[in-house]
Amino acid sequence: MTVDYQTLILDYRRSPDQDAGEPARHPVVVVGAGPVGLTTAIDLAQRGVRVVLLDDDRRLSFGSRGLCYAKRTLEILDRLGCGQRVVDKGVSWNVGKVFFQDGLVYEFDLLPESGHRRPAFINLQQYYLEGYLHDHAATLETLDIRWRNKVVGVAPGTDGVELLIDTPDGSYALRCDYLVACDGSRSPVRGMMGLESKGRVFRDRFLIADVRMTADFPTERWFWFDPPFHRNQSVLLHRQPDNVWRIDFQLGWDADPEEEKKPEKVIPRIRALLGNDVDFTFDWVSVYTFACLRMDDFRHGRVLFAGDSAHGVSPFGARGANSGMQDADNLAWKLHLVLDGRAPDRLLDSYASEREFAADENIRNSTRSTDFITPKSEVSRLFRDAALSLSRDCAFARRLVNSGRLSVPSVLTDSPLNTPDSDAFAGAMTPGASAADAPVRSGGHDGWFLDHVGTVFTAVCFVGAEPLADESVAALRGLAEERIPVRVVVVAPPGTAMAGVDVVEDAGGLLAQRYDARPGTVYLLRPDQHVCARWRAFDPARVRSAVATATGKVGAYA
Numbered sequence: 001m002t003v004d005y006q007t008l009i010l011d012y013r014r015s016p017d018q019d020a021g022e023p024a025r026h027p028v029v030v031v032g033a034g035p036v037g038l039t040t041a042i043d044l045a046q047r048g049v050r051v052v053l054l055d056d057d058r059r060l061s062f063g064s065r066g067l068c069y070a071k072r073t074l075e076i077l078d079r080l081g082c083g084q085r086v087v088d089k090g091v092s093w094n095v096g097k098v099f100f101q102d103g104l105v106y107e108f109d110l111l112p113e114s115g116h117r118r119p120a121f122i123n124l125q126q127y128y129l130e131g132y133l134h135d136h137a138a139t140l141e142t143l144d145i146r147w148r149n150k151v152v153g154v155a156p157g158t159d160g161v162e163l164l165i166d167t168p169d170g171s172y173a174l175r176c177d178y179l180v181a182c183d184g185s186r187s188p189v190r191g192m193m194g195l196e197s198k199g200r201v202f203r204d205r206f207l208i209a210d211v212r213m214t215a216d217f218p219t220e221r222w223f224w225f226d227p228p229f230h231r232n233q234s235v236l237l238h239r240q241p242d243n244v245w246r247i248d249f250q251l252g253w254d255a256d257p258e259e260e261k262k263p264e265k266v267i268p269r270i271r272a273l274l275g276n277d278v279d280f281t282f283d284w285v286s287v288y289t290f291a292c293l294r295m296d297d298f299r300h301g302r303v304l305f306a307g308d309s310a311h312g313v314s315p316f317g318a319r320g321a322n323s324g325m326q327d328a329d330n331l332a333w334k335l336h337l338v339l340d341g342r343a344p345d346r347l348l349d350s351y352a353s354e355r356e357f358a359a360d361e362n363i364r365n366s367t368r369s370t371d372f373i374t375p376k377s378e379v380s381r382l383f384r385d386a387a388l389s390l391s392r393d394c395a396f397a398r399r400l401v402n403s404g405r406l407s408v409p410s411v412l413t414d415s416p417l418n419t420p421d422s423d424a425f426a427g428a429m430t431p432g433a434s435a436a437d438a439p440v441r442s443g444g445h446d447g448w449f450l451d452h453v454g455t456v457f458t459a460v461c462f463v464g465a466e467p468l469a470d471e472s473v474a475a476l477r478g479l480a481e482e483r484i485p486v487r488v489v490v491v492a493p494p495g496t497a498m499a500g501v502d503v504v505e506d507a508g509g510l511l512a513q514r515y516d517a518r519p520g521t522v523y524l525l526r527p528d529q530h531v532c533a534r535w536r537a538f539d540p541a542r543v544r545s546a547v548a549t550a551t552g553k554v555g556a557y558a
Contacts, residue, residue: 005131010058012148012168023162023173026052027339030180031151031189033057035066035126036307036324037182038133042080043332045143047455049339052174053143054165056150060134063284064210064246065126067238068318071111072409072434074118075450075529076329083118085132090122091239096221098403100388102228106398107220110406115510117437117448121221121318121406123240125210129321154179154192154303161302178335179303182324187309193300199293200367202314203253204374207260207287211245211270213280223403225373225388229272234373236316236403237273244283247273248315250374257287290314292363292370298327299352306331311359313366316373316404323362326409327355333455333527337551342484347552350417358410365405372402409434412530419524419533419546427516435529438511440491440504449511452502455527457547458487461538462512464519465493475540476501484547486524491517526550 017024030041033055041053069077069086077083097107110120137143152171153164161179165172181189190196222237224230233250240246249269251260259265266285274280294311298304307324331351337343375381390397412418412432419431429436437450453460459479468476468490477500479486488501491511496503506512515523515534524533524546533546 003131005060005127006062008060008131010060010134010147012058013146014167014169015144015146017174018167018169018172023175025160025175025177026050027177028052028180028335029054029161029163029174029176029178030182031055032181032183032307032309033130033134033145033147034061034182034184034307035129035133035321036328037180038130038137039076039080039325040180040182040306040328040332041143041145042082042133042137042140043328044336045137045140046080047332047336048142049336050142051144052176053137053145054149054151055145055147058147060130061126063126063286064208064240064244066129066321067123067125067240067246068121068322068407069124069129070318070322070407070409071116071118071120073322073325074122075434075437076325078118078450079455079529080136082132082136086124086129087118087122089128089132089241090124091219091241092119092122093219093221093239094120095218096223096403096406098388098391098401099222099224099227100385100391101226103392105388105392105401108398115439115508117450123238123246125240125244126321128241151183151189151192154189156193156301156303158301177302177339180331180335181303181305181309182307182328183309185308185312187305189303190295190305190309193303195295195300197293197295197310197312199291199312199363201291202289202370202374203376204370205251205253205255205257205260205287205289207249207251207266207269207285209247209249209266209270209285210240210283211247211280212243212283213245213274213278214243215245215274215278217245225403226385230269234403235273251287255287260287261285288315290370292367294356294359294363297352298355299348304331304335304348304351306355310355311363313362314370316369317362317366318404318407319362319366322407323358326358329528330355337484343551344553350415350552354412354415354417357412357414361410362407369402369404373404417526417532417550417552419542419549421534423534423536425516425534427514429515429523429531429534431531431533433531435525435531436514438514439507440511441494441507442502442504446507447504449504450529452489452504453525453529454487456485456487457527457550458489458525459543460489460491460515460523460525462491462515462517462519462521463496466519467496468498472538473498473501475538479540479543482544482547484551486543486547524550
């Protein structure tokens with residue numbers, strides 16, 4: 001059955017908590033059922049944490065809104081069990097083109113090499129993403145989704161948080177051990193706690209038009225600077241599913257938002273781009289301004305902020321939803337271990353520090369992109385136009401052109417959860433990096449490495465033709481029996497069998513290449529698939545020590 005996620009009405013249901021004599025208490029309450037809130041709640045629920053997800057609306061997102069989802073986000077969705085559906089519906093792309101005035105100046109490929117399961121990006125309307133996440137969330141017994149439940153009061157304490165919630169049946173109180181605020185850029189939770197986001201508001205306006213048409217444009221990201229059909233401004237074009245195309249027109253700060261949304265203003269702009277022979281209809285039209293900002297601290301005791309409630313960026317570079325879903329990926333495993341009594345509460349401080357670092361990186365890139373796209377002085381415009389002109393023929397100038405540095409995962413190089421290298425390594429898989437995928441074979445079937453990593457700590461051991469000693473095999477198996485268990489994946493030549501551990505073959509050698517691995521190399525991956533340690537020889541004591549560091553039991557958070 002096909003579901004129209006833009007018109008779907010999600011039912012309000014009275015909760016037994018509303019009839020309780022005393023406020024019910026739950027381990028985690030998540031506020032906001034957008035992509036970040038749904039991702040957080042699903043991740044926690046699949047780890048066995050009982051979660052209440054509150055949203056003051058009864059509908060999913062309207063209009064395309066968040067559109068571009070990066071390879072790392074797709075890998076997170078794969079881990080949660082939603083990735084394939086998102087990719088099947090989405091429009092995959094790797095290539096972008098930059099135009100200046102009347103011609104193409106250069107193009108780029110964000111994923112030029114083979115051997116990756118997922119593309120650099122897919123385009124998918126936000127209501128589809130939310131719909132697929134909601135469908136999956138509704139199947140989880142430990143996740144209670146409550147629509148038309150509006151948080152109107154927040155009272156944090158030293159041992160939990162008390163909420164006052166308004167519903168169609170009146171108000172009720174609720175308590176939780178931890179509150180995760182994913183309630184958007186205007187975050188009511190943030191406001192009720194007297195907190196704020198700080199940063200820079202950009203004095204410009206952009207028109208978004210979702211246009212339904214049949215066109216022969218390739219599936220690429222096209223960005224125009226000062227095109228003949230929209231002089232002195234910029235235009236961005238993306239393809240979406242269902243023959244819908246997203247077009248962003250820069251308008252300038254003086255544009256009247258209400259006037260610019262009227263059909264008599266929008267249609268001529270689109271005709272100038274497409275020509276008079278193309279038939280089209282509107283799906284959605286909006287005018288937006290934007291800011292780059294963040295809260296000073298993402299953690300306030302038992303309240304944690306994620307997604308737009310914690311940080312905001314311009315849409316150039318697709319850093320909003322992607323960074324927010326990486327917030328959820330970072331937080332869920334830590335919160336699970338803390339609630340389970342297997343890690344100290346202070347581990348949650350690392351969520352704040354790591355994701356504040358990532359937010360600063362995203363804001364820095366987003367600000368630079370916006371300044372290049374919307375120069376605020378004649379000198380800035382002259383510099384920009386000179387860089388664009390040179391980029392036609394000069395590779396060095398292309399590094400200066402910035403139509404939106406596209407989202408990549410932050411490398412948490414300085415995280416105190418990392419164990420610093422004691423051996424020499426080359427390549428990108430440094431402690432703090434998100435794990436690279438690669439094709440593997442297991443049990444005679446082709447597959448992908450990240451499917452074998454799971455949602456727990458994972459030790460990846462590369463072995464050669466020489467079989468491992470019995471005591472090493474026993475030590476590997478023993479890691480799974482620890483209080484914080486470590487899954488073991490052995491990367492071995494074809495035909496290797498080893499009872500009690502997951503053995504995979506490095507199909508084509510790409511895994512060893514991407515991890516600079518040789519026989520004996522060991523990597524330790526966190527439950528969010530970030531590297532936290534690596535060595536050139538297996539030592540179970542060092543693995544246990546690295547796990548203790550990564551869970552806040554020793555080191556900076558001890």
